[in-house]
């Protein structure tokens with residue numbers, strides 16, 4: 001059975017989650033609900049760095065902001081791709097709150113999609129895409 005990872009918003013432990021049960025996922029440690037949009041979860045910089053260390057799948061991250069029009073169009077497509085592709089762990093980072101992470105990655109324009117594999121950036125794509133574009137990006141790593 002295929003799996004993904006998410007960090008608990010309550011106790012901050014990393015959870016390995018069976019994709020088939022993601023809709024009702026709760027934290028293995030504190031039993032808090034694990035929220036997903038499709039199979040996308042929102043992460044802080046701390047959450048992201050934890051997942052970068054433990055995940056045995058690549059991480060694909062949508063860097064976005066609430067004021068960004070193209071980001072609002074891209075969000076649902078990224079979410080759709082997350083339901084179609086179990087090759088990666090799908091994450092969203094709000095660049096308005098996670099300014100240090102966005103700065104350290106040198107993100108200039110959003111939306112910006114970055115794929116991390118074995119702890120390192122392997123692919124970066126600026127601008128909105130449709131779900132097929134996201135899936136295609138994942139075939140290029």
Ligand SMILES: [Zn+2]
Nearest residue numbers: 008011027030
């Ligand atoms: Zn927890």
